[in-house]
Amino acid sequence: MSKGFLYREIADGIAGQIRSGVLKAGDKLPSVRTLCIEHGISMNTAKRVFWELEAQSLIASKPQSGFFVSRLQRYKLPLAEVSRPSLIANDKEPDELISRVYANIGRNDLTLFSVGIPSGNLLPLAKLKKEILQATRELQQGGAEYEPPQGNIKLRRMVAARSLAWEGDLHEDDLVTTSGGMNALSLCLMALGKPGDTIAIESPCYPGVFQLALSLGLKVIELPTHPVTGITIEGLKKVLHKIDLCLLIPNFNTPLGSCMPDEHKEEVVRLLAERNIPLIEDDIYGDLFFGTQRPRCCKSFDTEGNVLWCSSVSKTLAPGYRVGWIAPGRHKEKLLKLKLVHALSSTSVVHEAVGNFLKTGRYDHHIQQLRRTLQTNYQHYTDAIAAYFPEGTRTSRPQGGLALWIAFDKKIDTRELYDLAIRKHISIAPGRMFTLQNQFENCMRLCIGLPWSDELKFKLKQVGDLAKML
Known part of the structure; x- marks a missing residue:
């Protein structure tokens, strides 16, 4: 067999x-x-x-x-279905709903199920403040000077050391620091794409990725995606002749939380390398695994420098610090030139502080606690959804990350549900945000990075009750 x-x-x-x-x-x-x-x-x-x-x-x-x-x-609870987007390139603007939902960021009067970051209550804020003070003491001129274009040496050295956990075997010279994860993706797309090029992206996917691609004049093909194992290999094969770039979140993508099996990652790397199609890999959720072992990255299968591995601490440690990095492979010189033009230098003090946080082991201690909390939250959310949401509700099965994908009966429009929920001081992320096509209208993403409480459980019940009304 x-x-x-x-x-x-x-x-x-x-x-x-x-x-x-x-x-x-x-x-x-x-x-x-x-x-x-x-x-x-x-x-x-x-x-x-x-x-x-x-x-x-x-x-x-x-x-x-x-x-x-x-x-x-x-x-x-049944599993959410595999997405089946049209494989025709799309360059239309995303739904204006994105702006409405993300305008809620920072509002303390709302329960923000819609924002995919861990709550500040789950982050080591006091320890990070101490690291910032320590960094100002250790850096020349207190960090007021420009740092080398490639970025903070301590941060690059620690990121390289940590790559051994996913068989990346990176060196500090392989890395370029950036101002967060989106800046890393932006630099990659600017370096490798030009207006009119076509990029393949998972469907559904983080809205910011679509918006970034469109802002640079790229056309987007959305790939069929399984809620557990990520993009389908067959779906990718069908569009290889149409695409110039590929951008994937193989480990615990948002909003599904799927994780591509190693053999799929290896196959994707091979297929793209054969056609000289660069792969931009966003590994921003890779450290948030629920199991016992961190998943490998596509970069670990890259023998030709064709994979640009991007990550940051925005989803694990400090969203507002804007600390990210790229291992750009053979495209390193292009990335460095672009960084010089668009940023010149990263924020020295903050990058030094994060580098030291990684070096001392405090990050590992924090991330272990955060992973446990997120997995427990996922179980609590699933309990509440089973108890309070409409019969027939489907969910994803995240193996890590911050997102839980919900699919209702087709008659429920989550844009209407958003309008009802906001009156109850609850913000959700309707599924239409996560695509450029007319799909996922009956779906939504919930962030599981909020501290669990009886009040949060009640808020989920309210969402379920409102969905039943529709």
């Missing part, structure tokens, strides 16, 4: 034991390594077994503990 079907056979066997009661809610499953030994399969095939079971809501992962039979499986 081929490996492609073997993982399903193994998953079906475990699923049968769960449904028959042989394995009960809370029971721990064998580890990935144990499954490999028992069935003579590869690590990737074993992981696909667990992804399949997670997609059916039969199991759940716990950080540093493994996989367990889900206590949520009794709710049988």
Whole structure:
């Protein structure tokens, strides 16, 4: 039997034991390594077994503990469907809804399910303040001088060291610092694209990516995307002859929270390299994994310098600090020239502070706590959705990140739901924001980065009650 079907056979066997009661809610499953030994399969095939079971809501992962039979499986919340966007290039402006929703950023009178960042209550703000003070003492002239164009050496050195966790094996000279993740993506698109070029992007995807591409005169093709495993390889193959660039968020993309299997990442890198199509990889959520191991990046499969790996601390540590970086591969000189033109230098004090936060191990301690909180939040959200949302509601199965994707019955328009919710001082992100096409009108994204409380549970109930009214 081929490996492609073997993982399903193994998953079906475990699923049968769960449904028959042989394995009960809370029971721990064998580890990935144990499954490999028992069935003579590869690590990737074993992981696909667990992804399949997670997609059916039969199991759940716990950080540093493994996989367990889900206590949520009794709710049988169905999985959101694979997206099926038109594969025709689009260069139309996004819906004005984006501006309305993001105008709510910073409003303390709203429950902001719509903003995909962790709450300040989940961030080590006091420790970061101390790092800023320390950086002003350590830097020449207190950080008032320009730093080298490539960026803060301590930050680049620590990012390079951390790349070993995903088999990136980067060196400090491979990296260029930026003013946050969006600045990294912007520099990549400006360096590699020109007006009229076509770029392939996941569907649904973060609205800012679409807006950025359109602002630079690019046309966008949206790729079919599975809520668990990311873009479909077949969907990408169908448009290879049409595209000049590709931008993906392989690890826990927003709004789905999907994570591409390693074999898919390797195949995507190969397919694009064969046609000399650059891949811009946004790994901004990569550290927010729910399982026991950080996922690999497409960059780890890149042997030709064709992948431009971008990331930042905006979703993990300090959104307002605007600290990001790029490993641009063979395009490094283009990126450095653009940075000189558009920024000249990064903010020395802040980048030094973040570099030191990484060096001292404080970041690792913080991120472990944040991952645990986010996974627990995801479970709380799913409980509330099962209890209070309309029958037939579908959800994604995020394996990390900050987003939970909700799909209602087709008759529910989440733009109307947004208008109703805002009157209750609740802001949601309607699905139409995450595409340039007429799709996802019945969907929405919820941020799971808010501290869980009885009040938050009540707010979710209000959203569910309003959806039932529609």
